[in-house]
Amino acid sequence: MTARRHRLRRATTAELIKLRGLPAALAAMLATVVAGALFAAADPAGPAQAVPFLQIGPIVLGVLVVAAEYSGRQIATTLIAMPRRLVLLAGKAGAYLIAATATSVITIGGWLVPGRPAGRWTVIGAAAYLVLMGLLALGLTVLLRSLVLPLAGLLTLVLVVSPLLAGYTEHARWLPDQAGRALSQPHGDFTTGAAILLAWTASVAAAGTVAFLSRDA
Amino acid sequence: MLSISGLSKRHGSRTVLSDVTFHALPGRVTGFLGPNGAGKSSTLRILLGLDRATAGTALIDGRPYRELPDPLRTVGSMLDGSGAHRSRTARNHLAWVARAGGLPKRRVTEVLDQVGLAGSGRTRVGRFSLGMGQRLGLAAALLGNPAALVLDEPVNGLDPEGIRWIRGLLRAHADAGGTVLLSSHLMSEVAEIADDLVVIAGGRIAAAGPLDQVIAGHATLEEAFFALTADRSEQRC
Numbered sequence: 412m413t414a415r416r417h418r419l420r421r422a423t424t425a426e427l428i429k430l431r432g433l434p435a436a437l438a439a440m441l442a443t444v445v446a447g448a449l450f451a452a453a454d455p456a457g458p459a460q461a462v463p464f465l466q467i468g469p470i471v472l473g474v475l476v477v478a479a480e481y482s483g484r485q486i487a488t489t490l491i492a493m494p495r496r497l498v499l500l501a502g503k504a505g506a507y508l509i510a511a512t513a514t515s516v517i518t519i520g521g522w523l524v525p526g527r528p529a530g531r532w533t534v535i536g537a538a539a540y541l542v543l544m545g546l547l548a549l550g551l552t553v554l555l556r557s558l559v560l561p562l563a564g565l566l567t568l569v570l571v572v573s574p575l576l577a578g579y580t581e582h583a584r585w586l587p588d589q590a591g592r593a594l595s596q597p598h599g600d601f602t603t604g605a606a607i608l609l610a611w612t613a614s615v616a617a618a619g620t621v622a623f624l625s626r627d628a
Numbered sequence: 629m630l631s632i633s634g635l636s637k638r639h640g641s642r643t644v645l646s647d648v649t650f651h652a653l654p655g656r657v658t659g660f661l662g663p664n665g666a667g668k669s670s671t672l673r674i675l676l677g678l679d680r681a682t683a684g685t686a687l688i689d690g691r692p693y694r695e696l697p698d699p700l701r702t703v704g705s706m707l708d709g710s711g712a713h714r715s716r717t718a719r720n721h722l723a724w725v726a727r728a729g730g731l732p733k734r735r736v737t738e739v740l741d742q743v744g745l746a747g748s749g750r751t752r753v754g755r756f757s758l759g760m761g762q763r764l765g766l767a768a769a770l771l772g773n774p775a776a777l778v779l780d781e782p783v784n785g786l787d788p789e790g791i792r793w794i795r796g797l798l799r800a801h802a803d804a805g806g807t808v809l810l811s812s813h814l815m816s817e818v819a820e821i822a823d824d825l826v827v828i829a830g831g832r833i834a835a836a837g838p839l840d841q842v843i844a845g846h847a848t849l850e851e852a853f854f855a856l857t858a859d860r861s862e863q864r865c
Contacts, residue, residue: 421728421729484709487678491676491678492725
């Protein structure tokens with residue numbers, strides 16, 4: 412048990428060092444923070460209008476931390492250094508969560524500046540939404556082992572398909588981003604939205620984990 | 629000791645390995661020789677826990693790689709070049725590998741020195757030559773001071789000086805009691821350095837044993853190699 416916890420800590424810190432060495436990941440985090448500050452200055456009422464754009468940052472981050480393994484042959488080095496795959500995956504998710512939570516909290520923090528009217532829960536909800544969308548992206552990338560497919564797929568979903576569908580059918584509310592949007596809206600159905608988004612993230616993460624544990628590197 | 633026994637691997641209907649059995653012993657350099665596509669990399673990938681065998685076992689001191697308590701301190705390995713993402717620096721790459729293996733940070737500087745990349749630690753891997761990438765891959769293999777080294781085509785892309793250097797390094801490793809298993813499709817390379825030889829062709833072991841025994845009856849390793857692998861290649865055509 413303690414050996415396992417020890418390994419998990421090692422995997423998480425190794426993945427954090429790995430993330431720090433990836434300029435594209437750092438750029439995605441920085442760009443998100445800067446965009447957040449600009450949006451907060453332009454629309455201090457709340458993050459709801461900005462979140463659809465800000466989510467690009469964590470989605471890119473989630474895709475990158477996994478896709479970088481497969482763009483060359485780093486995945487072999489990774490699995491040789493950390494052959495216990497569940498521990499490795501948990502470490503990767505842990506490193507992402509640390510980086511994405513820090514990024515999202517700073518990004519959304521602009522709306523918490525005293526004197527601004529945004530409600531505390533919409534701000535916390537928006538940050539949680541950003542982190543979860545990136546985790547969904549991470550899980551999808553584990554499943555697909557590609558940079559372009561999950562990135563293009565998810566960005567098309569959240570920027571094109573989802574807004575279009577939302578205009579046509581109320582069933583669009585079952586999409587992860589439409590459901591999760593309630594987290595950052597003052598009068599959204601927080602619980603239902605969170606449950607639907609969590610269900611999406613958990614399903615995709617589970618599918619990715621099963622594939623990662625069973626297939627050849 | 630590295631023990632491969634009865635190893636088979638199929639991808640769908642295609643058989644990549646059938647009944648591959650051999651050992652790599654401590655104190656000896658074992659050359660794993662075969663034409664491209666013969667199954668060398670597939671065998672090493674299974675040995676290192678990257679791919680799963682359809683049947684058979686590949687053990688390191690009696691354990692599968694995925695169950696080693698301290699993999700990087702037990703086996704150092706290099707597959708196909710640097711194994712690093714092109715946008716990181718060499719130092720960052722070795723730093724995360726060291727952390728993952730629970731190895732002290734100072735090892736990063738030590739192995740960079742050892743492989744002749746001391747001045748290139750802050751260079752991005754994408755700017756490395758093939759030979760430098762190969763040296764970085766070797767640095768990662770050496771990080772944990774392992775007793776066994778498993779190297780897939782280690783001389784690929786190295787210049788003559790680099791080849792001489794790696795030969796010396798592997799010889800010294802075996803002479804100090806370590807196990808060295810290296811694959812190659814270059815016969816002259818293997819003849820220069822190996823104590824034992826394993827010849828694979830068409831996914832089957834064609835010959836295994838001490839170098840002079842495998843060559844016995846042939847003028848050179850090259851002749852022995854073609855004689856041993858000829859019938860296999862014909863079967864495949």
